[in-house]
Amino acid sequence: MAHDTHEQIDAVTGVSTTGHSWDEIQELNNPLPRWWLWSFYATIVWAIAYCIAYPAWPLVSSYTTGVFGWHSREAIVQDLDALKAQRSGMTTKLAQASLDEIRQDPELFAFARAQGKAAFGDNCAGCHGAGGAGAKGYPNLNDDDWLWGGSLQEIEQTIRFGARASLDKGHQGTMPAFGRDGMLKRQELSQVSDFVRSLSGLPVEKGANIAGGAKIFADNCAACHGDKGQGNRELGAPNLSDQIWLYGSDKVVIMDGLWNGRGSVMPAWNDRLDDTTIKALTLYVNSLGGAQPH
Missing domain, CATH: 1.10.760.10 (Cytochrome c-like domain)
Incomplete structure (x- = not known):
């Protein structure tokens, strides 16, 4: 590679070169296309206008709010409030009905499963997988093999109070360490x-x-x-x-x-999720596996 700082004129095109050459290939000093330059200038103008119109720059203890006073967080809150208002009728029915009553109502059951699926993705998928297939040490919820029982009431208890989660109403069984504790050779x-x-x-x-x-x-x-x-x-x-x-x-x-020994912990969700969400989650999990309603 060679580097030449003196401007030259290319004999073939008549265009001046930048003075750079690689393996005897000269770099022509062609100007950028006008459309490209105008597009670049437009992005600069857009960026300046956006910084003026919307929140953009951090300050010492706050940020610029923009002349429109619009915030994406407020927009999300408004959308969520609107969604809650739209679902309020079905949510009220879900809160008032028992698990068995919800199971017998096709429309309410479909609504509960949809709500439960969303709650499962937010709270349970990290351990049990997005589809409830589980992993090593985390039960597969799609089969009929339930460690603590697969009825609606048993699943609700497991979700509410967990397993080995230091709650009296939770499941407490633990696999002893037969070898480590010297019980067996x-x-x-x-x-x-x-x-x-x-x-x-x-x-x-x-x-x-x-x-x-x-x-x-x-x-x-x-x-x-x-x-x-x-x-x-x-x-x-x-x-x-x-x-x-x-x-x-x-x-x-x-x-x-x-x-x-074995003693993995299933978290208790009673103080983390509201009753309606726990109901929906119970029905969704029950529908994944053995579907034991009673």
Whole structure:
């Protein structure tokens, strides 16, 4: 690359050059198109006019308000107020009706589901996913496997008071740390893990002591999960005989849960959401999965 500061005239076009050349290619000094320049000047004029008409410049403790006195935040508030007024009739019906009554009214149920879907996206999708499909450690709400029960009343209780959220009315069941707290040895954890996998028809290691694992399970796990691992919704103990696994079904994952325990927290929304929103959210979540109305 070469750089020449002396102006030259291109022999082919007769246009002066900028004095820059790359690999013996000269840069012509052509003016910008008029339409482009006028467009550029117009944006400058528009920017100045916008700064005068609307809020634009920050000050020490405030900002310029603009001659029109228009604010996007106020416009949003007005739009929301108008939407609330438009929905006020259905919202009142939703507030006054019971969950079962709403479920039996097609129009009110459709309204509640729409409201619940919006509330779910704002408050629940961060853990359960936008469509309620869940993730590792966060239940899938689209299937029929409910840790704490899938009826309208059970879902409402879970939403209102949470799980392990330090509220008396919330769910309190916790998976003990059998290994960390010295209740079971690692070999015993391995045996009971093989037995648990066998309950749902998963393959186990060759020569696994299934009988020994069954004995350990009966002594330590059956009180919560049931004799055959069918689970207990009152305690939030998962059904171990199906193939729906909250944390995964690999043996190393099961052993980790047995060693360290499980105790994830579901937030309580009773003081964060109003009663009408909780109703709508309950109906929406119920409609995603097993749809157990009673």
